[in-house]
Amino acid sequence: MATLETQSLMQQALAHHQQGRLPEAAALYQHVLRRTPREPDALHLFGVLMHQGGQHETGRQLVEAALQIDPMRADFLSNLGQILKALGKLEDSETAYRNALSKSPGFVDALANLGALLQERGAVAEAIGFLQQAVRKEPGHANAHMNLGNAFRKDGRVAEAEAAHRQAVSLSPLSEEGHANLATTLMDQDMLEEADCALKRALLLNPILAEAANSFGFLLFNQRHYTQSGTWFGRAILLAPGYAAPETGLAELAYFSGQLEQSLRHSENALRLAPEEPQIHLRHAIRLLAAGHLEEGWQEREWRHKAPDRVRRIGLPPVWQGEPLSGKRLLVCAEEGVGDEILYASILPEVSQQGAELVIECDERLLPVFRRSFPEALVHAYARAGDGFRPVQKYDWLPQDKPVDYAIDAGSLTLYFRRTLSDFEKTRPYLKPDPERVLQVRDMLGKTGDGLKVALAWRSRRSSAFRDVHYTALKEWLPLFALPEAQLFSIQYGENWGTEIETLERETGHAPTVLPDLDLTDNFDDILALVSSVDVLICPSSTLGWIGGALGAETWLFHPQPLFVQYGTESFPGFPSIKSFAKPFEASWEKTVSEITDALSAKAAT
The missing domain is CATH 1.25.40.10 (Tetratricopeptide repeat domain)
Known part of the structure; x- marks a missing residue:
């Protein structure tokens, strides 16, 4: 065959190939x-x-x-x-x-x-x-x-x-x-x-x-x-039968419908197909913990250290892996969210009891609270650079006169101190409010009249389509405002809550009272003082819930079920002052609000 003819045939074949006519090519x-x-x-x-x-x-x-x-x-x-x-x-x-x-x-x-x-x-x-x-x-x-x-x-x-x-x-x-x-x-x-x-x-x-x-x-x-x-x-x-992602989707659906075992089966299928994917491990951890499988769940949570948006920690001492702590200095690194910092701080007293000298890293807003609550520890604010997707923390601030022996993320303490449900029984109220600020806030509340004092938050700070299923709108709490024997005070934090209150008051004539001169977003002394001063805190599963539990304050927490921090129970292990008001994910909040309203009316009557 002549070269020119071969070239011509190849050009024709390539044209068919590029235009998707594969049989002709x-x-x-x-x-x-x-x-x-x-x-x-x-x-x-x-x-x-x-x-x-x-x-x-x-x-x-x-x-x-x-x-x-x-x-x-x-x-x-x-x-x-x-x-x-x-x-x-x-x-x-x-x-x-x-x-x-x-x-x-x-x-x-x-x-x-x-x-x-x-x-x-x-x-x-x-x-x-x-x-x-x-x-x-x-x-x-x-x-x-x-x-x-x-x-x-x-x-x-x-x-x-x-x-x-x-x-x-x-x-x-x-x-x-x-x-x-x-x-x-x-x-x-x-x-x-x-x-x-x-x-x-x-x-x-x-x-x-x-x-x-x-x-x-x-x-x-x-x-x-x-x-x-x-x-x-x-x-x-x-x-695509070998594709892991839709298995994780079915796991989420089963979890949201309360079918924990089915959810675990789907996430195990996903892990077989993608064993090195951190996000699949992390969601599997949530499901394991929700089902009460503590040790396995905490191990799976360690995959957060491999997630692309993890905190890059520069200049850390060796990671603590359970060695004896007597006479040692241990750095407890802050988790990425302030709610997690407060939640896992419940373990710090037990670490101290093992003879460790603690160095606690925390959000700057928590400095006065943690220094007051853990007076024997060195408490330092973290220096975080980067952004929410690529956070970086440096540790050139660590003391040199007596070097730190080990470091561990606060959430990883669960591997050693929260292996069974009985381990949670050691938890006692561990945060201390500023007593002077508590007196000031109680004085403010006393001037508002008689009645049960109730602090209400209806959502978290961060909003997204995935997260908002856990939260309510303010208008859903109208039955609560109809109780003459209760006074509702806003303890909502974040952004735009003022507009929500103004809109509700304009449309219905009802709204929670906003106490003046309190910063309930960034000043944790103000937040702790208000929680310590009211009769009941009503909130979703958020930072406020752990503050209530950490203070031993009566806290009514509304949430979809399952919720992993219940660890397969109907309560909140380690936090006996928190009462659960649960609903199925797909149900509306109407029944939950009605249950809370009835409970509040009964409490006021006593």
């Missing part, structure tokens, strides 16, 4: 290879076509045959890497990509493919380096931008991930994967309406894209369309 590649069996381009492209049709092993053999004829071709090596990845041979795949780059250091496809593989294998920083190099060399390479967005997201850099995914979609508007990845990043930021549009585009372009089906399931879950959500998770599993 295959026929022409085979025709060329019958006449010229050692034609490397035909071997290579026919191998790629077989791989695209799901026949990965045949594709590998064809591309490797092409490389035996022309071993210097970087494009052959890069596509071999793709095929080896599909076969699950990740190390061989990485070798093929690196070999491609050794032949052609600036080959953008190899840079993009290697970056994608590295981020999937956990080498995120190296992946970002290769992918940034790819987009610098070829700014119009949509796949490189998409892979860079995925790497940024895995590294916790969500805003940068969104920008990269938007760039990928603008360069390749017909890429279903591009729209699906953009949607996932938008969901991370609670931008659900825009995520909905992106997912519908992805599914219109490719109705059998498992990743888009799974993301749509999670979107519907966040919008509380639970039945439809389960249908989409099931569809994703049918499309």
Whole structure:
């Protein structure tokens, strides 16, 4: 066969191939290879076509045959890497990509493919380096931008991930994967309406894209369309039986419906499919703890140290792993949320009883409270840099005159001090309010008249579609305001609560009283003083609940069930002053509010 005729046939085959007419392309590649069996381009492209049709092993053999004829071709090596990845041979795949780059250091496809593989294998920083190099060399390479967005997201850099995914979609508007990845990043930021549009585009372009089906399931879950959500998770599993994410979705659905054992089965399936994924382990930990499996649950929670948004701690002493503490100095590092700091501070008295000299790190707002409550300890505010997705804490402030021997995150103390339910019985009220501020607040309350004094918070500080299922709106508490024997005072914190109170008062004539000159968001002495001064604190599962429990104050905590900090019980182990008012996740808050109203009326009567 003449060379010109071969070139013509190859051009026709490639045109069919690029336009998705795979049978026509295959026929022409085979025709060329019958006449010229050692034609490397035909071997290579026919191998790629077989791989695209799901026949990965045949594709590998064809591309490797092409490389035996022309071993210097970087494009052959890069596509071999793709095929080896599909076969699950990740190390061989990485070798093929690196070999491609050794032949052609600036080959953008190899840079993009290697970056994608590295981020999937956990080498995120190296992946970002290769992918940034790819987009610098070829700014119009949509796949490189998409892979860079995925790497940024895995590294916790969500805003940068969104920008990269938007760039990928603008360069390749017909890429279903591009729209699906953009949607996932938008969901991370609670931008659900825009995520909905992106997912519908992805599914219109490719109705059998498992990743888009799974993301749509999670979107519907966040919008509380639970039945439809389960249908989409099931569809994703049918499309990709080895895909872990929809199993985690079904685990969430089962958990929300109170079917803990079924939830655990689904999350165990997810872990078998993705054993190195921190988020799956962390959600599995919540389910284990909710079912009362304490030791296993605390072990699973240690995966938070591998999460991309974990705190990077620089300059720590060795991690404490249960060694004798008598005469040793132990640094207890702050957890990421102030509520967790207060919750796990319940263990600190028991650590001290083992002879440890404590150095306690905490949120700056907790300094006066912790110094008063743990007077023998050195209490220091953490210095956190970065952002919520990439927090960093440095420890150059640690004392040098008597160095710290060990360090441990506050939440990890549970591994040694909360192995069984009986361990919680050692907990006693452990936070001390400022006595002078308590007197001032009680004086304020005394001037408001007679009646039961009740502090009410109706939500947490942070709001998102996923979190808001745990909280109420202020207007749902109207039956409580109708009780003449109770006075309600706002202990809500965060932002915009003032507007909520003004709106309710304007529309109904009812509203909780706001005490003047109290900072209930950032001044914890004010918060503790108010909780210590009222007859009852009513709040959701939030920082306030642990403050009530830590003070031994009567606290009525409303929440969906299950709630992991109940550890398989109907109470709150370690916090006997907290009373549970639970409801199923899918139920409204109306019955719960009615139960609390009746209980408050009965309490006022006594």
